Structures are given as C-alpha cells and as structure tokens.
Amino acid sequence: MFQKSTAYTFLALAVLLSLLLLIFRPTPQFNYDFETFFPQNDKDLDFYESFKSQFENDNDYLLIALSNPDGELLESRFLAKSYAIQSKIQELEKVDTVISILSLKQPVIGIFGLTNRAVLDWSDENSLAKTNANLEQYRPQLVSKDGNSLLLWIKNEQNISKEDGNILYGAIKDLFAEFALEPRATAGKIQMQGDFIKLMQHEFGMFFGFSILLILILLVLIFRSWWGVVIPLVVLIIGVAWAFGLLLYLGKPMDVMSVMQPTIFMIVGLSALIHFFTHLIKKLKAGVKKEEAISAVYSELLMPVWLTVLTTSLGFISLYFTTIPALQDFGWTTGLGVLVIFLAVIFISPGLLFLIPITNDFSGDQVEKPGLLHSSFSWQLKHRKWILLKFLGITILCIFLGSKVEINGYLLDNLPVDHPIQKDFEYFDEQFGGSNPLEVFLEVGSGANSLLDLEVLQEMEKIDAKIHELFGEGKTISPLTLIKSINQAQNQGDPKAFALPSAGQRQRMNRWLDKALESSQLKVLAQDRKSGRISARAPDLGSLKMTELRTELTDFVEKEIDPDLLTVRWTGTAYLIDKGHKSVTTQMAKGLGVAFLLVGVIVGFLFRSWRISFLLLIPNLIPLLWMLGLMYLLGIEFKLTIAILFTVAFGIAVDDSIHFMSRLKHELNQGKNLIYALKRTYLEAGKAILLTTVVLTAGFGLLIFSQFGVTHFTGLLISASMIFALMADMLLLPLLLLPLKKIWEQKFNNS
Numbered sequence: 001m002f003q004k005s006t007a008y009t010f011l012a013l014a015v016l017l018s019l020l021l022l023i024f025r026p027t028p029q030f031n032y033d034f035e036t037f038f039p040q041n042d043k044d045l046d047f048y049e050s051f052k053s054q055f056e057n058d059n060d061y062l063l064i065a066l067s068n069p070d071g072e073l074l075e076s077r078f079l080a081k082s083y084a085i086q087s088k089i090q091e092l093e094k095v096d097t098v099i100s101i102l103s104l105k106q107p108v109i110g111i112f113g114l115t116n117r118a119v120l121d122w123s124d125e126n127s128l129a130k131t132n133a134n135l136e137q138y139r140p141q142l143v144s145k146d147g148n149s150l151l152l153w154i155k156n157e158q159n160i161s162k163e164d165g166n167i168l169y170g171a172i173k174d175l176f177a178e179f180a181l182e183p184r185a186t187a188g189k190i191q192m193q194g195d196f197i198k199l200m201q202h203e204f205g206m207f208f209g210f211s212i213l214l215i216l217i218l219l220v221l222i223f224r225s226w227w228g229v230v231i232p233l234v235v236l237i238i239g240v241a242w243a244f245g246l247l248l249y250l251g252k253p254m255d256v257m258s259v260m261q262p263t264i265f266m267i268v269g270l271s272a273l274i275h276f277f278t279h280l281i282k283k284l285k286a287g288v289k290k291e292e293a294i295s296a297v298y299s300e301l302l303m304p305v306w307l308t309v310l311t312t313s314l315g316f317i318s319l320y321f322t323t324i325p326a327l328q329d330f331g332w333t334t335g336l337g338v339l340v341i342f343l344a345v346i347f348i349s350p351g352l353l354f355l356i357p358i359t360n361d362f363s364g365d366q367v368e369k370p371g372l373l374h375s376s377f378s379w380q381l382k383h384r385k386w387i388l389l390k391f392l393g394i395t396i397l398c399i400f401l402g403s404k405v406e407i408n409g410y411l412l413d414n415l416p417v418d419h420p421i422q423k424d425f426e427y428f429d430e431q432f433g434g435s436n437p438l439e440v441f442l443e444v445g446s447g448a449n450s451l452l453d454l455e456v457l458q459e460m461e462k463i464d465a466k467i468h469e470l471f472g473e474g475k476t477i478s479p480l481t482l483i484k485s486i487n488q489a490q491n492q493g494d495p496k497a498f499a500l501p502s503a504g505q506r507q508r509m510n511r512w513l514d515k516a517l518e519s520s521q522l523k524v525l526a527q528d529r530k531s532g533r534i535s536a537r538a539p540d541l542g543s544l545k546m547t548e549l550r551t552e553l554t555d556f557v558e559k560e561i562d563p564d565l566l567t568v569r570w571t572g573t574a575y576l577i578d579k580g581h582k583s584v585t586t587q588m589a590k591g592l593g594v595a596f597l598l599v600g601v602i603v604g605f606l607f608r609s610w611r612i613s614f615l616l617l618i619p620n621l622i623p624l625l626w627m628l629g630l631m632y633l634l635g636i637e638f639k640l641t642i643a644i645l646f647t648v649a650f651g652i653a654v655d656d657s658i659h660f661m662s663r664l665k666h667e668l669n670q671g672k673n674l675i676y677a678l679k680r681t682y683l684e685a686g687k688a689i690l691l692t693t694v695v696l697t698a699g700f701g702l703l704i705f706s707q708f709g710v711t712h713f714t715g716l717l718i719s720a721s722m723i724f725a726l727m728a729d730m731l732l733l734p735l736l737l738l739p740l741k742k743i744w745e746q747k748f749n750n751s
Helices: 004-023 043-054 076-091 125-138 162-178 189-223 226-249 256-285 290-321 325-355 371-382 384-402 420-431 454-471 479-490 503-508 510-519 543-560 573-582 584-607 610-634 640-669 674-705 709-750
Strands: 061-066 095-099 105-110 113-118 150-156 185-188 436-444 531-538 566-571
Touching: 004 226, 004 325, 043 436, 043 566, 043 573, 061 162, 061 189, 061 420, 076 095, 076 150, 076 162, 105 479, 150 162, 162 189, 185 189, 185 420, 189 226, 189 256, 189 420, 189 674, 226 256, 226 325, 256 290, 256 325, 256 640, 256 674, 256 709, 290 325, 290 584, 290 640, 325 584, 325 640, 371 384, 371 674, 371 709, 384 610, 384 709, 436 454, 436 573, 454 479, 454 503, 454 531, 454 543, 454 566, 479 503, 479 510, 503 510, 543 566, 543 573, 573 584, 584 610, 584 640, 610 640, 610 709, 640 674, 640 709, 674 709
Parallel strands: none
Antiparallel strands: 061 150, 061 185, 095 150, 105 113, 436 531, 436 566
C-alpha cells in the first residue's frame, strides 16, 4: 500500500484538497451561548420553554450601573445626562423597555382618579430634595446599597440573536462614549456573548501560534534533523487546516471549547508521527534502504497507530452520549478532527519522505540507548510485589480523597478571576442584590380562583419573605408586587403602604387591577391570573450553595404553604445551569461507560480475548482515579467542563497501552516466550511511549496558561493524567501480564 507510486498519489490528492480549501476557504465563525450547557431531554427544560412562551426569557436584559464621576449621585446635571442616555437607549432597535429610577412613575389614586408622579424629580433643588426620600423603597433594586449608583435595567428583544445582540451592545457603548460617561459596571447576556467571543478569538489565535512553536521545539529536540522538523510541521499545519475547514463547512461555529482544539489536533498528530518516524530512523540506522524502510514502517505501524488514533477519537465522540449540547458538539467535532489529522499524516508524510532526500546522518544522542529501560525492566521484575502494593495503596487513597471532591459550578467559571466581567458581576452582587436571574413559577391551587385572591397573596408573601431570608436583600417582582403597588397608590403613594392590603383594601382595588396590569412593564401574571412568577436577582453563589438554598425553600413550601391555595416550581436559566452541574456524575458515567465499551471492543477485536480487554482497562482506569485525588489536593471542584476531562483522558491514555500490546503481539507472533517478548516490547516500544508522553504533557501543559477556566483545567489535569498513564503502562501493565504467561503462550503457539 505504501509504495512510492501510491504515496505520491496520496500526496497529489492532499495538495489538490489543500488548494481547494485555500480557494474556497470558509469564514471562521465564533459563538458563545451558555444555554448549550442546559441538559437536554429534560422535563425542567421543557417546562422552562413553556414558561418562556407564557412570560419571557429571564436573561434577556442588560444591567448598567451609573455613578457620577464628578460628585454625588443626586446631582441635577448628572441625572439629566443619565436620563438623556436612557431615552436614547429606549429608541434603539431591539430594545423593549428601559427601567430606572429616572423614568419610574408612582401611581396615586385620589378623588379625581388615577394620576402618576415621578419618583425622582430633579427639575429644581427643592423637588430633588423632596423626592429624595422615595429612593429608599427602590434600594437595592434600582439604587445601590451605598447610594452611589443607579441602575439602568435594559430589557432587550426576546431571544435576540448573537449578531443583533452584538450590534445592540455596540450601539449602547457608542451612546455612552457620545455622552462621555463611563458605566460603573455592566452585566448581561449580550455583553457576555460579545466579550467572550473577543476573548475566544484572542486565545484561539494565541494557542494556535504557541502550539506551532511548541511543536517546532519538540521536533528539534526529538529528531534533530531538518527533514524531521519540516515534514511533521507541514503535515500538522495542513491537517489542522483540513480539520477546521471541514468543521466550518459542516456549519459548526467555534465556541469556548474550541480554544483547545488546535493544540489537541497537533499533539495527537505529532504522537502518531513520532511512532512512524522513530521506527523509520531505527530502520535507516540498521542499513535498510530508504524506500524499503518507509514502506515497511508505514505498513507495519498503520494498524497500531490507527487503533490509537481511533480510541482517542472515540474517547471524544463518546461525549456525544451526554445530554449537554456543548459537550456533545465538542465531542463529535474533536473526534472528527482527530480522524482528519490521521488522514493528513497518512496522505502527506509518506509522499514527502519519498520525495525529500533523507540523510542517515544522526547524532550520537539519538542512538537508542536501552540501558536505562533495560535496568528499569529488571528492577520491576525483582520488586513486583512492592510495585503492585504501592499502586494499590495510592489508588485506594485517591478514591478516598476523590469521594470528598464537591460538585460546584459558577456562571463565570470560564473567566479569569481578575477579568472585568467578573469585577462587574461582583459589583452587582454586592450593591444591587445580584446579577443572576432567580425564577419561581406560581400556580393557583384547586381551592382558589386567582393568584390575586387575598388568601393566595398571603401565602405568596410567606414565600417572598423566605426568598429574602435565603438569597439576600434583592427585591422580588411578582403579582404580590403589583398588589402592594396599588395599595400604595390608594394611600397617596406613601412608601409605608407598600404592603399587603387588608381584606377591605383588597376589595376596593379590583376596579384598578385591569388598568394596572395593562400599564405594567413587568410580566408577572398570566392573562387568566391562575399562573405567575416570582422574579428576582441573586448573587452567583455557586451551584452547590444554590442547590442547598433551593432545597431549603422547597422544604419550606411543603411544610408552610397550603397546596390548595398555591403551588410553586423552580425554573429559569440559572436553575437549569445549576442542574447541569449537579448532573456531572451522570454525564461522566455516560461518557466513560461508552468509552470503556468502545475501547473494550477494539482491544477484544485486536487480541481476540475478553481477558486482555479487561486487563487493559486497569492501567487506564488508574490515571482517572489518581486525577480525582489530585483534584482534591489542588482544591478543584467537579463541574460539567471538568467531568468531560475524564473521558478525554481515558481516550488519550489508552493509546500507549494499545501501542504496547500491539508490539507485544508482534513479538509473540515471532515465537518468543512471554518474558522475552515483554522485555523486547518494553525496550522497543518504551522510547516511543516516553516521547509521546513528553509531547502530550508539553502540549496539554501549554493550555494551563489559558484565561478560560475549562481550557486551563484541561491542560492541568490532562497533563497530569498523561504522566500517571505513563507510570501505569511502564510499571504496572507488564506485571499484570505476567500471571497470564501460560494463556499467552498457548494462544500464540496455537496460532
């Protein structure tokens, strides 16, 4: 298959494919949608979709805090400028409503009917001083706790697209630049999407460049020949271009998970090339002619290298069987890209090796020195029991430590701690009661007619008070808010009357309800008045703490709220994301289960033995358990983006085991006994395994410098797992194979 003519044909096809890709190159698209982390096929997600159609998205808003850089917040010129900005924002396309203390009107019901008066009037100093007292009622919802900033709550068009969101956010920033006023803090979906994409584009380009530089350094150190550097570098760059070209043609935009893909593709491709090139160099040193050596190496190693690449690809593809779209997309795209890289290796490298003159002039340092590996193998045979006990002890300890790792995730996990978005969200958490949406669905019970019945409102007030107790000082918005506002209006706008009315007061406000519902900017009640919502903002306390608080509220409702009057249910985007983090063990089990099954089938096919399939899983399960122990020691918590790393690590780590076993099978097929075959395998395959581990560790270690949390932890934990896998493959696997001596020899003697 790998004769010169065939290799040249493959190379010509590769050149043609590359030219076509260059001529008809796709346009890179970047996207970030945190809703792709919602668990699919989930009854709570289905319920939220119904909730959205009845009310609205709970996260289609932008929060902007404004402070006066020249003095007090309640200064007339600053308030006038802020109101002018708000008015301009309200006129922008895709803006639904802008709510702030600047435009808020307080309804007042008097003998002449309903009138509205400004909550804050800065037309003159007397009016400003008079209305200043009204602000306390809106703290910290629209005015900060410290009184130094006010909030513009911009509700944009529902389900706004990424492109329209970027345009709108850009227009809002332009308005602030026009008025020479810098917001104190900003938080919202359209801001996060835009800023995330900018960071993604920066990191994607940076890591692609650093990956090329790292590959160049590793190639120089490993092969120390110009062709050993140039050929792999050309193959890998073209392979990565093919991979991303295919993904873009398939309509897959790049997202936060794509940042690590260039490094993964290059490192997996380089590992394959190392296996081919180290065996090629060995044959050239043995005096084999160049053409014969190339043909022999690629023919002998095609199947073992293909199996290692396939297991890596399947390790990623197994993520498709989770229920999180972001993980599914990352899994199948990375798995497909790994296969494309392998095609680039096979289509390009043999042809270039035939085409380019290769000298047999290698430095003495590159001559294989089996002395260290030989001593290591002898030492292992003498200390078998000690090594097995050490592995067993460390593994049990890591299982114990791993059981203490908590499941916890934050909305902004992927951003660095000092990123401006983090600082802005912290400001809203501290000064405005939170930035994350908190949603509770309300439904009238069988014993009441409407959520506005006084008995139902009394139950609702108990829940409202409990929410304040659990989640902080942020204000809630609900049908109860509407009733309290009307009660306040019936009492001449007195802030003290913003309370649940008496039975008589509640009866008198019926005539005003329809008008109040029509003029309300808040969608808190369904048209039939039988369902509604409690909406609030809460700090990002993490999924662990939020789950505890939600459970506490649920328990409170079961004990204290009459279900014949009112039933409640958690919903909202923050709830779904926290639920996704909570399902981390299920997602990890699904991914690993599929990966174990696929690898077991491949190994079973290769060796025709279920015992060997089972045995091979042991040294590849150990790195995963040791990763758990490392996570505890480093204080790393479980979350969705961490859970996937176990599947990825398994898919990559098993490569060396398959390479080791393939070489062992080759030695046994030559009639050698198991001990001698193990020794030859240890010495022959050992160097390639060591080199690929160095390459993988260095490549993934590069990701540690990423600003994205998911990319950073991928680099840290996968690098560590590669070292653990090397130890298991080189120290443990040979010892596990020795008890099967009779079975091995009988199997291969018979064959």
